[in-house]
Amino acid sequence: MTLTIGALRAEPGRKTRGCLPADIGTTTVDVPLILVCGSRPGPRVVITGGVHGGEFIGVDAATRLAGLLEPDEVAGQVVICPVANPPAVYGGRLNISPLDGVNINRVFPGDKDGGPTDRMAAWLFEHLVDGADAYVDLHSGGIDQRLLDFVGYRRTSDDELSAKIRAMAHAVGYERVIFGTSPDGGNSHAAANRRGIPSILVETGQLGDRDPATVSRLLDGLYRLLHHLGVIEAPQHLAPVAVRPRDWIWTGEVESPAAGLWHPDAVTGDEVTEGQTIGRIIDPADGAGLKVSAVSTGTIIYNMNGLTVRPGTHLAAIATPHD
Template sequence: MIIGNLQVAPGEKVNGYLELPTVPERLPAFLIRGETDGPKVLVLGGIHGCEYTSIDAALKIGRSVQAKEIRGTVIVLPIANPASFYARSIYVHPRDQKNLNRVFPGRVDGTDSERLAYWINELCFKEVDYIIDLHGGDMIESLVPFTIYHITENQQLVEDSKKIASLFDINYVVGSTGQVPGSTYGTAAEQGKVAIIAEAGQNGLLDPTDSHRLQEGTKNVLRSIGILAGDIVETASTHLSRFDWYRASSKSLWYSNVMIGQSVAKGDLLGELVDEFGETMEKIYARTSGVILFLVTSLAINVNDPLLAVGE
């Protein structure tokens, strides 16, 4: 199997740097191939460079999975956005200030993020059957562990994605209808791939417990699709039908009125944006009833920055 400049033979494990045309950074990669053919899975970490718990989880998956114990192929890119990682840049690529998880499938002649997305899509997404994209709370994000899958018109694909999203020891599973364009899992699903995002960890901290949660969830998925041997661990999660984002309409200071994991009802006050003199500019009310999955913990907010998300 060949992925860009890297190749792996049956029964072999290869560590090396994946070189992407027109992208200056090289991506550390693990290619692990069993002796027998089977599904092909891509595990991603570090799409957002400061989500350290998920990066650690992907790295440890890449180190721990061995060719002799699997059927099929596992590809792990633990630091998929090295420029953002080493610049400690929250959300965005440091050179073009774009969110990599909003520009897939990218453009071959685009900006830095768009070119990176293009080549990850071309060289990796198109070569695999399953994609597990590991995330967590960035430096200004607090969240409850959850997974997301993309709802398409392909009902079998939706069911398969929902199934693997439910195999993590995680609080909530969300079926997203595509309110966030350009994501890894949405782009992959539109190409017919079974794809999910799994989120655990918060505020840019390396949390060993949540890293272990992501590692074990990923391996549970590998067992469920026949790559790894062993019993599938059954989990119990709450299924949500919508992931509703709230964004700032102005440059302001953000005061939240809620906490992650809190249940809210339509019309509840979620928080307010104030000016630099402390005067209220806008009050944010719940548009739906649900649970707070994600919350920005930064006082400083720019126009269109996310504030929180409610799982309905």
């Protein structure tokens, strides 16, 4: 079946690369898309990178995958969008858009009558995600974030859908597969899950990393996932899994209570117990320190590496194994 998105078309056995314009109200942005239309039938898999600025690994891995995938080795269709949120990716290094200060990964599935970022989110859902049989969103620890690689997913009230999502999450082959207990919220994968589309988040790399070895780690995971979904056979692309994927559950997130200078005592990878002091916020005016405690027991999966924080900045996210 021909793969058509907007003005871009790929016939069976063809790959098409191009851009589609997205009118987001105050401006129009070009969204790069690669359509790989397999010569055999199969599922449509949508992959996005660059939902956030400053997270380079997913952008690079998606671009490399777009170059590597050959239509004659694909069953079904693969739609790759390496830069899903051009204003945030090209206009800054943060997870918010410079156009309106909105974090797009809190507003999915978006609003086509809303502000620029809401419209961007709505465009991505309308053109890409809504047509998917499976959806994968690629993220990284940001420039000032230390992060352990993990796959994120949500449990839904539909057991069959939840089982599909969990199987996708495990197929990536990362050691930590961390789930949230509800599909609520504006994250891309959660919003897709609410529409019945099996969807996961893959977090790879940290601190603005663009190391080719980190990109390869993600590419290996994407090939394993495409193989799991029945899209590629290609054993030559499949790296063995060195670790046993394990289910983890989020237990808590620590936010900064004030603006100031963040001095962590516990960092990503450390095990902490509820109530333990994990750092202090120093007031630069008087040098006074405000203790910050762990809200739950578990391992810090990502934490703030930057010095300056404001009220509500995420200082640490904690998860624990849940077999």
